[in-house]
Amino acid sequence: xxxxNDSDLTPRMIVRELDKFIIGQHLAKRSVAxxxxxxxxxxxxxxxxxxxxxxxxxxxxxxxxVGKTEIARRVSKLTNAPxxxxxxxxxxxxxxxxxxxxxxxxxxxEYAVTMVKAERRAEVNQKAVQLSEERLLDILVPSRPQTRxxxxxxxxxxxxPEKQNTREKFREKLRKGDLxxxxxxxxxxxxxxxxxxxVIGPVNMEEMGINLQDIFGGILPKKMKRRKVTIxxxxxxxxxxxxxxxxxxxxxIRDAIQRVENSGIVFIDEIDKIAGAKTTGSPDVSxxxxxRDLLPIVEGSNVLTKYGMVRxxxxxxxxxxxxxxxxxxxxxxELQGRFPIRVELNSLTEEDFVNxxxxxxxxxxxxxxxxxxxxxxxxxxxxxGIREIAKIxxxxxxxxxNIGARRLHTIMTVxxxxxxxxxxxxxxxxxxxxxxxxxxxxxASVVKNRDLSRYIL
Numbered sequence: 001x002x003x004x005n006d007s008d009l010t011p012r013m014i015v016r017e018l019d020k021f022i023i024g025q026h027l028a029k030r031s032v033a034x035x036x037x038x039x040x041x042x043x044x045x046x047x048x049x050x051x052x053x054x055x056x057x058x059x060x061x062x063x064x065x066v067g068k069t070e071i072a073r074r075v076s077k078l079t080n081a082p083x084x085x086x087x088x089x090x091x092x093x094x095x096x097x098x099x100x101x102x103x104x105x106x107x108x109x110e111y112a113v114t115m116v117k118a119e120r121r122a123e124v125n126q127k128a129v130q131l132s133e134e135r136l137l138d139i140l141v142p143s144r145p146q147t148r149x150x151x152x153x154x155x156x157x158x159x160x161p162e163k164q165n166t167r168e169k170f171r172e173k174l175r176k177g178d179l180x181x182x183x184x185x186x187x188x189x190x191x192x193x194x195x196x197x198x199v200i201g202p203v204n205m206e207e208m209g210i211n212l213q214d215i216f217g218g219i220l221p222k223k224m225k226r227r228k229v230t231i232x233x234x235x236x237x238x239x240x241x242x243x244x245x246x247x248x249x250x251x252x253i254r255d256a257i258q259r260v261e262n263s264g265i266v267f268i269d270e271i272d273k274i275a276g277a278k279t280t281g282s283p284d285v286s287x288x289x290x291x292r293d294l295l296p297i298v299e300g301s302n303v304l305t306k307y308g309m310v311r312x313x314x315x316x317x318x319x320x321x322x323x324x325x326x327x328x329x330x331x332x333x334e335l336q337g338r339f340p341i342r343v344e345l346n347s348l349t350e351e352d353f354v355n356x357x358x359x360x361x362x363x364x365x366x367x368x369x370x371x372x373x374x375x376x377x378x379x380x381x382x383x384x385g386i387r388e389i390a391k392i393x394x395x396x397x398x399x400x401x402n403i404g405a406r407r408l409h410t411i412m413t414v415x416x417x418x419x420x421x422x423x424x425x426x427x428x429x430x431x432x433x434x435x436x437x438x439x440x441x442x443x444a445s446v447v448k449n450r451d452l453s454r455y456i457l
Contacts, residue, residue, distance in 0.1 A: 009079065011037050021074050021362060022067045023355045028060055028343045032075055035316060035341070042314070043262065054313070057298065057338055059271070059328055060320040062345030065404020068320040072267040081263040082112035082256075088319075089273040091290050101293045105303040108264055109310050112256035117247060124246040125239070132238035136174060136231065139184055141167045180232035187224045188237060253307050264315040268294075272321030275330040291332045298338045348397075348404050353390035356405050357381070364412055372416075375424035377432065379416075384436040389415070392439070392447055415442050 014033035015026070022029070035056045042053045060068045069085065076083030084107055091101050173179050229237065274287040297303070300313035319339060328342060348356070357365050365381045372379050393407045419432065 009037065009040065014075065014078065017078055018071060018074055021360050022070050023352050023359060024348070025067050025071065025345050028062075028067070028071055028345050031056075031058055031341050031343045032071055032318070036075060036079065039263065039314070039316065051313070054300075055316045056341050057317040058319070058341045058343060059339045060318065060343050060345055061323050061328065062320075063322050063324075063347055063402050063404055065402075065406040066345045066348055067405070068345060069267065069269060072265060072318050072320075076265050079263065080115075081265055082108050082115065082260050083265045083267070084108040084111060085267040085269060087269050088271045088290065088294075091293070101290070101297055102303050104266055105260070105297065105310050105312055105315075106305045108266060108315075109257065109260050109305045109307055112260045112264070113253055113307060116252045116256040116259065117249070120247045120252050121243050124243050128239045128243035128246060131242040132235055133171070133174060135238050135242075136184075136234060137167055137170055139186075140170050140174075140179070174231070177232075180230060182231050183228055184231060184234055185226055185228055186234055186237065187226050188241075189224060257307060257310055260315065261311050262314055266315055266317050268317060268319040270321055271319040271331070272323045272326050275321070275323070275326040275328070288332060291335050295332070295335050295338070298335065347402060348394075350387075350390045350394040353393045353405070353408060354386055356408065357386050357389060364408055368412060368416060372419060372423060375427075377419065377423050377427060377430050379419070379432045379434060382433055382435040385434040385439050388436040388439040392443055395447060411443065414446065415439060418442075 011030070011033035014036060015029045018029045018033075035058060038053075038056060042050055045053065060071070062068055073083065073085070075081075084104065086104050086107075091099050170179070274290045276287060297312050298317050300311065302309045302311055304310075317339070328336065328339075357363055365386065369379050369381070389408070389411055393411055396411070397403065397407050415434070415438075419427065
């Protein structure tokens with residue numbers, strides 16, 4: 001569900017929507033909902049205060065598989081906001097080979113531009129379809145000669161009635177799909193090739209999203225290539241081409257940048273991997289150096305992208321980490337101060353696993369039921385079967401490694417492996433009930449053997 005009217009997006013409503021997909025973790029949902037609503041409130045404050053109100057960035061602390069990433073991802077879908085997930089451990093300190101932290105803003109801006117253009121494309125789609133249809137008819141029935149006849153007053157004479165009737169007949173066939181397999185020739189823009197030149201220097205132009213094609217694209221004429229395509233393919237190609245002409249690309253880019261600056265959400269995962277004392281005598285890139293590079297982006301700076309300058313002052317940053325070895329206080333003090341809200345997420349219990357398997361709209365039991373139904377097999381999960389799966393998931397998490405709800409994926413795969421393999425040709429029953437006895441039969445031997453659990457579950 002996407003809320004079109006932001007004024008309806010109250011904190012309680014955000015939490016209710018998140019409850020449809022994520023079990024428990026009420027404190028984390030509550031903090032994210034308040035931070036989200038505060039952004040809407042900021043945009044409606046007087047102008048002199050608006051720029052002074054900073055976002056409430058959040059650190060979510062908890063083991064893997066408890067819903068940290070899912071909360072941020074669902075919130076971005078709910079608000080239709082630009083969203084990007086990055087892993088802190090993938091970045092390197094400035095001056096070393098690797099991605100620098102400013103690429104986060106370049107990537108989310110690129111995503112926002114794509115998102116806005118897709119919305120604009122949907123708005124003009126009907127008009128683009130009409131225009132592409134006319135272009136196809138011009139190819140099939142060339143009823144508009146280069147030199148049209150004129151009447152006695154010098155005005156262009158109307159098309160001959162016979163040709164117009166022919167055009168309308170072809171239009172009807174085109175709409176019915178009778179001509180979809182016919183092959184025609186089209187002049188289409190050639191696929192852009194690489195710039196052929198690598199720029200080496202303190203600023204990597206490829207990393208910044210700029211290439212020579214972008215720089216000289218408006219000066220050099222586009223290369224056209226004649227291709228043979230079916231009418232079905234031509235309709236798609238011409239519709240896309242006409243839609244691109246109808247979209248105001250400059251306005252779309254301005255809108256995208258504004259969305260990033262006011263609504264963008266950056267989710268930084270594994271931030272605990274860059275916490276801790278700076279390593280010495282090691283070839284590894286300094287973790288503290290990555291933190292210091294991250295600091296200007298989080299506290300607010302201008303980042304140059306190929307679409308222009310993007311301010312990060314009001315971008316919402318949500319960081320997460322398990323913090324098994326380190327703790328949030330191991331981050332540099334300046335970065336700690338930019339994440340004023342800390343929320344601890346709880347480990348999942350057996351009852352949580354039961355709810356995860358049954359309550360969410362996209363629960364695993366519903367997913368597997370829908371998958372297997374495509375082969376004509378109806379599978380039903382009995383209540384005692386669900387509870388046995390949840391019990392086993394909890395036991396394996398305690399014995400081997402706590403990976404939270406992700407354990408359910410591995411258990412369900414092993415449990416249903418024979419059914420997934422045999423359906424539809426070698427399966428005897430088309431109505432299967434997964435009860436506690438079936439779960440124990442399939443999984444008991446694996447669970448009891450810790451070595452097997454370690455490698456299979």
